[in-house]
Amino acid sequence: MKVAILGYGTVGSGVGEIIMNAATADVKELNVSHILERSENLHRHPLMCDDIQTILQDKSVDVVVETLGGIEPAHTFIIAALKAGKHVVSANKAVIAVYLKEFHEYAQAHGVKFLYEASCGGGIPWIHGLSNAKRIDEIDEIHGIFNGTSNYILDHMGKEHQPFDVILHQAQELGYAEKDPGADIDGIDIQNKLKISSAIAFDCDVPQDIPTFGIRNIRREDIEYADSLHQKIKLIADARRKEDHFYGIVEPQLLDEGSIEASINENLNLTCLHGTTIGPLMFYGQGAGKLPTANAIVQDIIDIQKQCPTAAFTPKVEMHYDSALIEHAYVIRSNLEEAAMKEILGDDLKQCCAFRGMIYYQTKKISAYWMHDKMKEILTQDKDAFMMGIREVNA
Amino acid sequence: MKVAILGYGTVGSGVGEIIMNAATADVKELNVSHILERSENLHRHPLMCDDIQTILQDKSVDVVVETLGGIEPAHTFIIAALKAGKHVVSANKAVIAVYLKEFHEYAQAHGVKFLYEASCGGGIPWIHGLSNAKRIDEIDEIHGIFNGTSNYILDHMGKEHQPFDVILHQAQELGYAEKDPGADIDGIDIQNKLKISSAIAFDCDVPQDIPTFGIRNIRREDIEYADSLHQKIKLIADARRKEDHFYGIVEPQLLDEGSIEASINENLNLTCLHGTTIGPLMFYGQGAGKLPTANAIVQDIIDIQKQCPTAAFTPKVEMHYDSALIEHAYVIRSNLEEAAMKEILGDDLKQCCAFRGMIYYQTKKISAYWMHDKMKEILTQDKDAFMMGIREVNA
Numbered sequence: 001m002k003v004a005i006l007g008y009g010t011v012g013s014g015v016g017e018i019i020m021n022a023a024t025a026d027v028k029e030l031n032v033s034h035i036l037e038r039s040e041n042l043h044r045h046p047l048m049c050d051d052i053q054t055i056l057q058d059k060s061v062d063v064v065v066e067t068l069g070g071i072e073p074a075h076t077f078i079i080a081a082l083k084a085g086k087h088v089v090s091a092n093k094a095v096i097a098v099y100l101k102e103f104h105e106y107a108q109a110h111g112v113k114f115l116y117e118a119s120c121g122g123g124i125p126w127i128h129g130l131s132n133a134k135r136i137d138e139i140d141e142i143h144g145i146f147n148g149t150s151n152y153i154l155d156h157m158g159k160e161h162q163p164f165d166v167i168l169h170q171a172q173e174l175g176y177a178e179k180d181p182g183a184d185i186d187g188i189d190i191q192n193k194l195k196i197s198s199a200i201a202f203d204c205d206v207p208q209d210i211p212t213f214g215i216r217n218i219r220r221e222d223i224e225y226a227d228s229l230h231q232k233i234k235l236i237a238d239a240r241r242k243e244d245h246f247y248g249i250v251e252p253q254l255l256d257e258g259s260i261e262a263s264i265n266e267n268l269n270l271t272c273l274h275g276t277t278i279g280p281l282m283f284y285g286q287g288a289g290k291l292p293t294a295n296a297i298v299q300d301i302i303d304i305q306k307q308c309p310t311a312a313f314t315p316k317v318e319m320h321y322d323s324a325l326i327e328h329a330y331v332i333r334s335n336l337e338e339a340a341m342k343e344i345l346g347d348d349l350k351q352c353c354a355f356r357g358m359i360y361y362q363t364k365k366i367s368a369y370w371m372h373d374k375m376k377e378i379l380t381q382d383k384d385a386f387m388m389g390i391r392e393v394n395a
Numbered sequence: 396m397k398v399a400i401l402g403y404g405t406v407g408s409g410v411g412e413i414i415m416n417a418a419t420a421d422v423k424e425l426n427v428s429h430i431l432e433r434s435e436n437l438h439r440h441p442l443m444c445d446d447i448q449t450i451l452q453d454k455s456v457d458v459v460v461e462t463l464g465g466i467e468p469a470h471t472f473i474i475a476a477l478k479a480g481k482h483v484v485s486a487n488k489a490v491i492a493v494y495l496k497e498f499h500e501y502a503q504a505h506g507v508k509f510l511y512e513a514s515c516g517g518g519i520p521w522i523h524g525l526s527n528a529k530r531i532d533e534i535d536e537i538h539g540i541f542n543g544t545s546n547y548i549l550d551h552m553g554k555e556h557q558p559f560d561v562i563l564h565q566a567q568e569l570g571y572a573e574k575d576p577g578a579d580i581d582g583i584d585i586q587n588k589l590k591i592s593s594a595i596a597f598d599c600d601v602p603q604d605i606p607t608f609g610i611r612n613i614r615r616e617d618i619e620y621a622d623s624l625h626q627k628i629k630l631i632a633d634a635r636r637k638e639d640h641f642y643g644i645v646e647p648q649l650l651d652e653g654s655i656e657a658s659i660n661e662n663l664n665l666t667c668l669h670g671t672t673i674g675p676l677m678f679y680g681q682g683a684g685k686l687p688t689a690n691a692i693v694q695d696i697i698d699i700q701k702q703c704p705t706a707a708f709t710p711k712v713e714m715h716y717d718s719a720l721i722e723h724a725y726v727i728r729s730n731l732e733e734a735a736m737k738e739i740l741g742d743d744l745k746q747c748c749a750f751r752g753m754i755y756y757q758t759k760k761i762s763a764y765w766m767h768d769k770m771k772e773i774l775t776q777d778k779d780a781f782m783m784g785i786r787e788v789n790a
Contacts, residue, residue, distance in 0.1 A: 018531060018672055026530040123673045125527065129520060135421040135697050136413060136690055260679065263658040268675075277413055277686040278518045280663075282679035284655065291672040295531055302530050309701040 001305045004034035004055040004086075005065045006077055008045070011091050011118070012067035014294030016045075026302050033061055052077055056084040063301050066090040075099055082106040082114065089300040091118035091293055097192035100199055100206050104313040113310060115300035120193040121146060123292025124285040125299070126271040130200050131311040137275030139201040143238040146193045148267030148287045149177045149184035150215050150235045155265050158223045158232070164215070176267050186214035187235060187250040194237040194248050200311075201273065202241045204319035211372035212250040217386040221358045222333055226254055226388075228355065232262035233388055238326060245322035249368045253391040254331065261391075323369030328392050330371050332361045334378055334385040344377050396700045399429035399450040399481075400460045401472055403440070406486050406513070407462035409689030411440075421697050428456055447472055451479040458696050461485040470494055477501040477509065484695040486513035486688055492587035495594055495601050499708040508705060510695035515588040516541060518687025519680040520694070521666040525595050526706040532670030534596040538633040541588040543662030543682045544572045544579035545610050545630045550660050553618045553627070559610070571662050581609035582630060582645040589632040589643050595706075596668065597636045599714035606767035607645040612781040616753045617728055621649055621783075623750065627657035628783055633721060640717035644763045648786040649726065656786075718764030723787050725766050727756045729773055729780040739772050 003019060005012045016035065022028045032047060039050040052073075055061055064081040066088060068074045074095045081088050083106065090096060096103065096119050107114035117127045121144075133139060145151050149171060156167045168185070171177035183189045191212045199206045215235055226233045231254040239248035255262045260282065264270045269287025274280050286292035303310065329350070334341065341361050342349050348370075352361045363371065368389065378385045398414060400407045411430065417423045427442060434445040447468075450456055459476040461483060463469045469490045476483050478501060485491060491498065491514050502509035512522045516539075528534060540546050544566060551562045563580070566572035578584045586607045594601045610630055621628045626649040634643030650657045655677065659665045664682025669675050681687035698705065724745070729736065736756050737744050743765075747756045758766065763784065773780045 014672075023533065023671065024529070024531060123676065125524060125676075128527075132520065132523075132694060134419070136419060136693055138418065258658055258660070260655060260658045263653055263655045265653070275690075276418065277409075277690045279681045279684075279687055280679070281518065281520075282677075284675070284677035284679070286674045289674075292674055295670075295672045298531055299527060306704040308703055 001030050001062045001301070002033040002060050003030055003063045003065060003301060004036065004061045005032060005067065006036040007066070007068040008035050008037050008041070008048070009067065010290045011293045011297070012065070014290035015065055015067065015297050018291070018294050018298050027298065029305055030301060033058070052080065056080055061086055063087045063089060063304055065297055065301070066092055068092065069094065071095050071098065078103055079106055082110050082112055085110050085112060087113045087304045089115045089297050091116070091297055093119040093189065093192040093196060097195040097206060100196060101313065101315060108312070113304050115303065115310065116196070117300050118293045118296035120196050121269050121271045121283070122285070122287040122289060123295045124269060124271055124283045124287060125296070126197070126283055127200060129281065129283055130197065130273060133273055133275045133278055133281060134201070134311065137277050139273050139275050140241050141239070141274040142197055142201050142272065143236060144271040145234055145261060145264050145269050146190045146237045146271065146287065147184055147235060148269055149181065151264060151269070152176050152267040153185070154215065154233055154235065157218070157220060158227070161220060163220050164218055185216050187212040190235065190237045190250045194239055194250060198239045198246065198248050199315065200313070201239070202246045202319060203314065203316045204246060205315040207248060207321070209321065210248045210250060211369055213252065213372060213375060213387060215252055217384055218252065219386065221356045222386055222388070225355045225358070225360060229254070230257045231255060232257050234261050234264070236261070236391065240325040242322070242325055244316070244318050245320050245325060247322050247325040249326055249372065251368070251372070251387070251389050253389040255391050256393070323367050326368040327365055328368070329365050329390045330363045330387050331390065332375070332378065332385060332387045333358050334361065334382045335359065336378065336382050340381065344374055396425050396457045396696070397428040397455050398425055398458045398460060398696060399431065399456045400427060400462065401431040402461070402463040403430050403432050403436070403443070404462065405685045406688045406692070407460070409685035410460055410462065410692050413686070413689050413693050422693065424700055425696060429453070447475065451475055456481055458482045458484060458699055460692055460696070461487055463487065464489065466490050466493065473498055474501055477505050477507055480505050480507060482508045482699045484510050484692050486511070486692055488514040488584065488587040488591060492590040492601060495591060495708065496710060503707070508699050510698065510705065511591070512695050513688045513691035515591050516664050516666045516678065517680070517682040517684060518690045519664060519666055519678045519682060520691070521592070521678055522595060524676065524678055525592065525668060528668055528670045528673055528676060529596070529706065532672050534668050534670050535636050536634070536669040537592050537596050537667065538631060539666040540629055540656060540659050540664050541585045541632045541666065541682065542579055542630060543664060544576065546659060546664070547571050547662040548580070549610065549628055549630065552613070552615060553622070556615065558615050559613055580611050582607040585630065585632045585645045589634055589645060593634045593641065593643050594710065595708070596634070597641045597714060598709065598711045599641060600710040602643060602716070604716065605643045605645060606764060608647065608767060608770060608782060610647055612779055613647065614781065616751045617781055617783070620750045620753070620755060624649070625652045626650060627652050629656050629659070631656070631786065635720040637717070637720055639711070639713050640715050640720060642717050642720040644721055644767065646763070646767070646782070646784050648784040650786050718762050721763040722760055723763070724760050724785045725758045725782055726785065727758070727773065727780060727782045728753050729756065729777045730754065731773065731777050735776065739769055
């Protein structure tokens with residue numbers, strides 16, 4: 001089976017490495033035929049070309065692997081490849097979070113597969129696990145730690161008692177964080193993964209409106225405050241479904257220090273689902289990185305090669321947002337006076353306490369939608385404020 | 396697709412319930428046609444019969460689900476069903492741990508599938524995850540918490556500060572432990588699961604010689620001793636492979652209280668693998684129970700129905716036991732005098748300490764094989780002694 005790889009950065013070159021190493025009988029069935037790269041890089045590998053048409057017009061290419069990242073030209077190239085009758089495997093969460101339905105429709109119309117295991121949770125077989133669980137169960141909840149960079153930062157701020165900036169810099173030095181870390185620390189990367197996961201889990205079109213609050217404002221004191229309560233702070237993606245209603249959020253949450261979520265260290269990921277008969281099911285592994293992410297891509301290619309049946313994507317039109325599905329108490333760290341906070345939160349403000357020179361406000365149990373909205377108001381008056389949901393463990 | 400269920404106890408009736416509920420399009424494709432039960436139970440369900448020949452001779456039966464448990468008649472019935480050209484799905488770890496190779500050979504000879512996801516880790520897609528990981532990687536390590544009963548006991552002894560017998564009785568009342576709890580507390584159930592998992596992970600025939608030490612002798616003091624070291628005790632199955640050598644053990648191990656293994660509460664299971672490119676990959680869920688285990692069986696049936704390609708079982712003859720692959724230090728609680736312990740352990744005895752009236756001996760880093768052997772000698776002189784391996788975290 002001939003494979004063309006679009007983009008030969010970290011993940012693309014990992015795919016090349018696994019296929020060229022040919023360590024197993026299944027991988028030996030695969031061959032890299034083309035690598036699309038910028039013209040200035042063409043000298044780096046004899047299989048490189050800089051024109052997508054070379055790949056699209058080569059009838060021997062069976063699978064196109066898209067590891068370009070970003071929206072364009074990835075979107076155009078994926079559709080062109082599907083139209084040319086080639087299977088497409090993509091690791092690109094940003095483009096899939098926008099065009100998942102369109103990609104599936106093109107794939108179906110042209111009798112090929114569009115697979116994207118690597119887009120959520122890196123090497124973790126999460127999309128596969130979700131799709132399989134749905135063959136038997138209705139899934140009523142998904143949640144997890146879907147971003148290694150932010151988890152590394154939270155873990156090491158706690159272990160090393162260092163401020164956010166120091167640990168972010170360390171993560172950048174180690175290659176765990178991008179030079180522009182916004183997508184990771186503001187929760188955008190996680191939001192994309194939650195959109196894709198929710199669409200699969202709940203049979204809905206990709207949701208566009210997921211309240212998201214990241215860890216850019218976190219301080220050492222917040223982690224110490226959590227420690228004092230025997231809690232850990234994790235950046236959690238969380239989505240629920242009840243009948244034809246669903247809702248999702250991304251936010252830092254306080255978790256019991258004995259919980260599985262709290263035990264996820266370094267840059268590792270945890271993805272969780274809850275189904276009717278299976279109950280809780282969790283997957284843990286490398287959520288990013290060259291070889292684990294490339295592994296997920298090669299798994300998809302082997303599924304295509306072996307003609308494994310894969311689930312159709314058939315979003316139901318009648319699925320609705322319902323912000324009442326996610327409600328819990330929040331802790332907000334802010335230098336606003338109690339009267340000013342009361343002005344914003346009203347009767348939902350329950351109490352406040354001082355901790356190491358900071359003030360921590362706690363709300364009653366309220367809708368996540370409402371709190372994320374109010375937080376925007378708090379940030380206009382205190383741009384350094386931080387909030388954490390208090391995760392309630394399901395019965 | 397017509398399904399005959401052999402045995403209608405907890406798991407068998409769970410399979411019936413999921414299929415008859417027909418909650419999804421995939422499950423709607425399945426029908427229960429026969430239930431094999433003892434003659435005195437036949438009045439309980441119109442589909443019940445008490446003669447295996449009725450099922451074997453019915454050409455319309457596609458899949459036979461074996462949930463009888465034990466060696467016979469399960470072994471005879473599975474082979475008869477495979478010979479009759481019926482796919483077989485089994486949850487029976489005891490019979491599979493002995494006859495895995497034979498069952499695969501009969502299945503291949505008769506052009507049918509033999510699948511057994513439910514035999515290891517209940518509802519967790521562990522066999523599937525292992526098989527898929529092997530399509531790309533060499534797996535060099537598997538480990539985990541493969542038994543819910545013993546994990547429940549360890550967890551609740553710690554939470555409730557109660558002795559073993561009290562918590563075992565509680566587990567029996569809750570239906571988490573059998574009246575005869577030997578298979579669960581002595582590690583035999585785990586040993587069977589590790590045999591099956593090792594055979595798949597390492598391409599070896601099912602290993603017969605796995606040193607196994609359970610939790611029958613554990614005392615409250617042992618858990619408190621672990622607590623004092625910020626450790627938890629878990630009953631761990633552990634197998635390693637290096638090139639054509641492998642080794643496996645089942646034993647209580649001391650684990651860092653912040654580790655994922657330590658965070659597994661109640662009767663839940665954790666199964667872990669480590670592969671060349673995927674790195675660490677873990678699965679968590681219900682390792683037993685009616686609906687989760689039935690879910691795994693129905694997943695196998697749907698795989699058969701959809702003609703999903705499944706891995707052949709092709710054990711390599713040249714795989715060898717190598718006890719040097721698992722070495723670590725041990726803690727032994729025993730009332731033997733230091734001189735007597737020194738007599739048994741020789742220079743490998745490193746130190747001893749007193750804790751709440753007990754004596755805890757610690758060894759140097761030694762082979763697990765050697766220690767399990769020496770423990771038999773210790774038990775002849777102190778039948779209440781207990782040992783724990785000190786788990787070393789892989790780099």
